[in-house]
Amino acid sequence: MERKKIIVATASLAGCFGCHMSILDIDERILSLIDLVDFNKSPINDIKKFTEYCDIGIIEGSCCNSENVHVLKEFRKNCRTLISLGECAIMGGVPAMRNGIPIRECIEEAYLNSPSVKGHNPEMVLPNDPELPMLLDRVYPCHEIVKIDYFLPGCPPRADLIYAALEALITGNEMKLPYEIVKYD
C-alpha cells in the first residue's frame, strides 16, 4: 500500500538562509526523504501560491518588513503544523539587534556615512521607492505574529535535529531529543 506523501512548505523571512542550508546538510538522507515528502510552496521551488493544504510549514527568519508578515500569515493559514526553525524565527536573532536603534540611523549609516559612499552621495539618495516593502518599527519573532507549534533552536539548528523532527512528524512517533543535537548558539 502506498502511503500518502507528507506535504512540506518552507519560507525564509528575515534570515540568512543558513537554516535552509542546514536542511541540505542532512546529506544523503535527502535522497530518501524525497520518497516520503512532497514540497509545496517554498522559496526553493517553483510554487508561488499554496496549491493545497500542507502538513508541515517550516519558517526560517524573523519579520522585519510588511512582506515578511504577509508571508507568515499565509503559512499559518495553509499549514497544519508550523515550525519556527532557528534563532531568527524563534527570537528575532541577529537582525533583531537593530531593535534598540532608530531605523533612520541604520539607513543613514549604510547609505550616507559608509566610507565608500561618504562624499559621493551629494543628493543624499536613500532607498525609498514604492517598489520596496515597508520596514517594520522593529524585528518580530514569528510567534508574536502567529501561533507556532514547534521551535527548533540553533544558529542554525543542526541537520540531525531537523531530520529527527521531520522524521517524528512524518512517522507520528515521539521525537527523540538527545542532548548532543540540541544547540542554542
Add this chain to the structure above:
Amino acid sequence: MAQKITIEPVTRVEGHGKVTIHLDEKGNVVRSRLHIVEFRGFERFIQGRPYWEAPVLVQRLCGICPVSHHLAAAKALDVIVGAGTGTGLSHTAEKIRRLMHYAQIFQSHALHFFHLASPDLLFGVDADPKVRNIISVARVNKELAVQGVLMRKFGQELIQATAGKKIHGTGAIPGGVNKNLSEEERDKFTKGAAPMNPGAMVAWAEEAIDFFKQYYKKNKEFIDTFSVFPSNHLSLVRKDGALDLYHGNIRAIDSEGKVILHDVDYQEYFNYIHEEVRSWSYMKFPYIAELGETEGWYRVGPLARLNTCNFIPTPLAQKEFEQYKANTDGKPNNMCMHTHYARLIELLHAAEVIKDLLNDSDLQGNELVRRGEKKHEGVGVIEAPRGTLFHHYRINDNDQVAMANLIVSTTNNNEPMNRAVNHVAKTMMTGKKEITEPMMNAIEVAIRAYDPCLSCATHAMGEMPLHIQVITADGMVVDEIKR
C-alpha cells in the same frame, strides 16, 4: 498601451528581490530593474559590540557562504590586532584558514553546479519548470545527484573540522585560528573510504568539467551568445599574478584586457572603489572611482577571476584554464554563460588545493595566534565563491566597533545583473504581444549565471517562484502569469 511587468519574488537571500520591466505602447523596453527589497542594518547595529565578535556576528549576513564573511572579518581584525595582512599569520593559522576557505569554495561551487545548473543542462533551459530541479535530477540520474550531495558533504565536513561547525563556525579569530587539525582529524579525510577522500573529489571535479564541455559542444551558440556584454572585471590576484582566493592585491581590467587597477593594496580600497545609492534598491552600486559611475562598474566572481589572473597554481586546473582561455584567444571572456565553465575550473582547483593542503604537516603545528601593535582600523578582503568581498572595521579605545563597512560579492555584481536583465528583456520582449514563460525563464537564467548569493539557495531544490503581472499605465492588471 504602456505596460509594467513585475517578476516577484526573484530571490530570497540577503533580502528578497524582484524584477520590474516597463514597456511602452510599441512594446519597447523602457526600463528594467532588479530590486533588492530587504534591509537589515548590520553596519549600524554592530557598533558598540566588542570587535572580536565580528567574525561570528557578521557571518550571519549569509548562511550560504558564511566562511567567506567569517574569514574576511578575521582578516580585517588581523590588521587591528597587529598581525598584519595575509602573510602575517603563523603558517599553521594561514593554512588552516586556507583549508577552510577552499573547502567552502568547493562545497559552494558543487552546490551551484549540481543542485542549480545541472537541471538546466539535463532537461534544457526551456523544459517544464516542474522538472527543472534537483529532485527530478535525483529521479532520472541518481548518480549525478549523489555526486552533488557527497561533494557538498565533503566540503561541509572539512569546514566543520576547521571551523567547528558546518554553518556559522568559530575557527578564525583575530590574529589566527583557535584550533589546528589533528592527525586523527586529517586521516578521516585523507584515508576516507572512497569516494569521501580528496583523490575522488579531484576525479569528480574533472568529470563535472567534462560534462560541461560536452554540453558546450552541443550548445555552443547559446552558451556563446546569451546575455553577452563587455564589462570591466575585478578580483584579488596573488603577487605573481596567480589565482588566489584567500589573499592578494586588487586587480581590475577592462573588457579588452587593459589594466585599470594595477595590483593595489586593498587596505585603501575606498580610494579606488566608491558606491552609488539608487532609490529603488537596498543594494548599492559599486564602481571604480577613477572611471565614474557610468563607466566604472565591473563584474566579480569566477568569470572575472579567470580574466584577471595570469595562471592557476595547480596543474590540472591550469591545463583546463589554458583550454578555456583558447576559446577567446587569451582575451578577457565577456560571455555570461561561460561563468559556469569558469566555476567548474575553480571547483577542480579547490579540490587540488585541498588535496595538497591536507598533506601539509603545518596543519598540525601549535602556533595558532600572532599579535603585534594594536591598530584602530583594518580592512579584510577575500575572494568568496561569488566574488570579491570587502570588510572594513574601525574600533574605539574600548575595543568596541565604531564603524563597519561591507561590500559583499553580490553587491559588486549589482550593475552587471541589472544589465543582464535589461539585455535579455530587450532581446526577447521588444515588440512582442504576449509575455511568455520562456521569456521569464530567460531573465532568470541570466540572473542565475551570476549565482547571486540569494539564488544559489533559491535554486537548491528547484525553480525560482516567478510572478509576472502585466499592468497598464493606469495600474490595471491585464495579464498575470504565475508558476
